[in-house]
Amino acid sequence: MPLRHNQSVYPEPVERLIDEFTRLPGIGRRSAERMAFHVLKATEEEAMRLSQAVADVKQKVRCCSICFNLTDVEPCAICTSPQRDPSKVLVVEQARDLISLEQTGVYKGVYHVLTGRIDPLGGVEPGDLTIARLFDRLENPEHNSGGVKIQEVILGLNPDLEGDTTGLYLADELAKRGVGVTRLARGLPAGSHLEFASKAVLADAIEGRQAMKLDDV
Amino acid sequence: MPLRHNQSVYPEPVERLIDEFTRLPGIGRRSAERMAFHVLKATEEEAMRLSQAVADVKQKVRCCSICFNLTDVEPCAICTSPQRDPSKVLVVEQARDLISLEQTGVYKGVYHVLTGRIDPLGGVEPGDLTIARLFDRLENPEHNSGGVKIQEVILGLNPDLEGDTTGLYLADELAKRGVGVTRLARGLPAGSHLEFASKAVLADAIEGRQAMKLDDV
Numbered sequence: 001m002p003l004r005h006n007q008s009v010y011p012e013p014v015e016r017l018i019d020e021f022t023r024l025p026g027i028g029r030r031s032a033e034r035m036a037f038h039v040l041k042a043t044e045e046e047a048m049r050l051s052q053a054v055a056d057v058k059q060k061v062r063c064c065s066i067c068f069n070l071t072d073v074e075p076c077a078i079c080t081s082p083q084r085d086p087s088k089v090l091v092v093e094q095a096r097d098l099i100s101l102e103q104t105g106v107y108k109g110v111y112h113v114l115t116g117r118i119d120p121l122g123g124v125e126p127g128d129l130t131i132a133r134l135f136d137r138l139e140n141p142e143h144n145s146g147g148v149k150i151q152e153v154i155l156g157l158n159p160d161l162e163g164d165t166t167g168l169y170l171a172d173e174l175a176k177r178g179v180g181v182t183r184l185a186r187g188l189p190a191g192s193h194l195e196f197a198s199k200a201v202l203a204d205a206i207e208g209r210q211a212m213k214l215d216d217v
Numbered sequence: 218m219p220l221r222h223n224q225s226v227y228p229e230p231v232e233r234l235i236d237e238f239t240r241l242p243g244i245g246r247r248s249a250e251r252m253a254f255h256v257l258k259a260t261e262e263e264a265m266r267l268s269q270a271v272a273d274v275k276q277k278v279r280c281c282s283i284c285f286n287l288t289d290v291e292p293c294a295i296c297t298s299p300q301r302d303p304s305k306v307l308v309v310e311q312a313r314d315l316i317s318l319e320q321t322g323v324y325k326g327v328y329h330v331l332t333g334r335i336d337p338l339g340g341v342e343p344g345d346l347t348i349a350r351l352f353d354r355l356e357n358p359e360h361n362s363g364g365v366k367i368q369e370v371i372l373g374l375n376p377d378l379e380g381d382t383t384g385l386y387l388a389d390e391l392a393k394r395g396v397g398v399t400r401l402a403r404g405l406p407a408g409s410h411l412e413f414a415s416k417a418v419l420a421d422a423i424e425g426r427q428a429m430k431l432d433d434v
Contacts, residue, residue: 009315009316009319009320010287010316011277011278011287011288011289011290011293012289013270013273013274013277013278013289014274014278014287016270016273016274017270017271017273017274019270020266020267020270020271021267023255023263023267024251024252024255024256025251025252025255026248026251026252027252031243033313034242034243035241035242035243035244036274037312037313038240038241038242039241039271039274039275040274040275040278040287042275044275044276046240047271047272047274047275048272048275049237050237050238050240050271051268051269051271051272052268053230053233053234053236053237054234054237054256054264054267054268054271055264055265055268056230056233056234057230057231057233057234057253057256057257057264058256058257058259058261058264058265059261060228060230061228061230061231061257070227070228070231070257071228072228072229072230073228095254096250096254098226099226099227102226103226
């Protein structure tokens with residue numbers, strides 16, 4: 001008996017919504033169908049809230065002109081906060097990394113979002129990122145957050161091949177410009193088991209071993 | 218060191234979109250964040266397509282006035298199709314069940330969507346469903362798809378407690394109205410292993426054993 005799979009039996013607007021949902025990351029056809037049915041069952045007001053939220057995010061959210069963080073004010077709230085120290089700039093690949101770091105509540109400096117990383121195989125050159133704007137913030141303090149001179153650049157790139165490539169390039173260029181460069185510590189992830197750590201993690205942990213502070217105990 | 222978890226560091230429109238995505242079934246905070254970032258990275262046109270699709274589905278999709286299937290035309294394409302036999306009506310609990318059945322391409326009759334099932338504990342009475350409208354289709358052929366008299370009602374309810382309750386109620390009421398009533402076959406699911414089938418499935422399979430047809434072999 002011939003079964004016609006995946007044939008659309010939905011009204012066109014439902015099929016179109018399922019289609020659009022399927023484009024979202026991590027959403028398969030089944031999930032998209034469930035989501036579309038949820039919208040169908042929701043009140044008109046609820047559906048309009050979702051529709052409007054999607055539209056607003058594109059229309060109201062921009063990149064900060066100083067640090068390229070996502071923002072709906074210009075410059076962003078971090079760049080203009082009196083509680084932040086604009087002499088420290090933490091460089092990240094993308095805004096999501098910034099968000100993760102902010103959620104710890106530990107860092108009090110400002111940021112610079114590269115909007116990517118150097119990836120010669122993927123065709124991403126330094127010129128495709130916001131690196132020139134970072135150098136500009138460094139060389140012209142009036143272009144930095146709060147008009148403050150940068151004293152330290154902290155590299156917060158992903159600990160992988162492209163992240164390291166980008167980090168080495170930046171460290172080299174930043175050193176030429178006479179600014180202190182550090183990078184986020186590498187070592188054992190908190191809560192993990194040494195027994196299951198990879199060689200690379202253990203090597204990082206040994207090489208980067210840190211002096212014990214008594215108040216850590 | 219105090220970590221402030223789940224604290225929002227997103228611009229308000231991003232936070233609002235994440236929030237709205239989180240309301241969708243099966244979407245947690247992490248997935249919603251990834252989806253929101255996808256929208257942020259998408260072109261304005263792509264985002265507007267999604268926004269519009271959500272709005273359209275609420276504004277253009279309604280229930281068919283005959284069978285309560287989802288539709289953007291009135292009556293729905295199945296009720297008006299010359300390829301369908303409106304003397305056979307397959308009763309399902311919800312539009313999603315109809316879609317699953319349609320995807321097999323096997324059934325050529327029409328449908329009736331109850332928009333739920335009888336569930337005394339959950340407070341769903343026969344009057345909360347579209348049962349009266351099914352009886353009306355039966356008693357007044359001019360109210361049925363294509364104005365045709367119904368000869369057979371096939372119960373396509375879920376094989377569980379509430380489905381069976383609904384089925385027994387309908388079978389009883391339909392018999393009073395002198396129409397043939399059948400239900401979807403129960404038995405071993407195709408592709409399964411007898412060894413792992415539950416007692417209830419095996420009992421159904423034994424009780425409902427079917428005569429072998431030579432062209433099945």
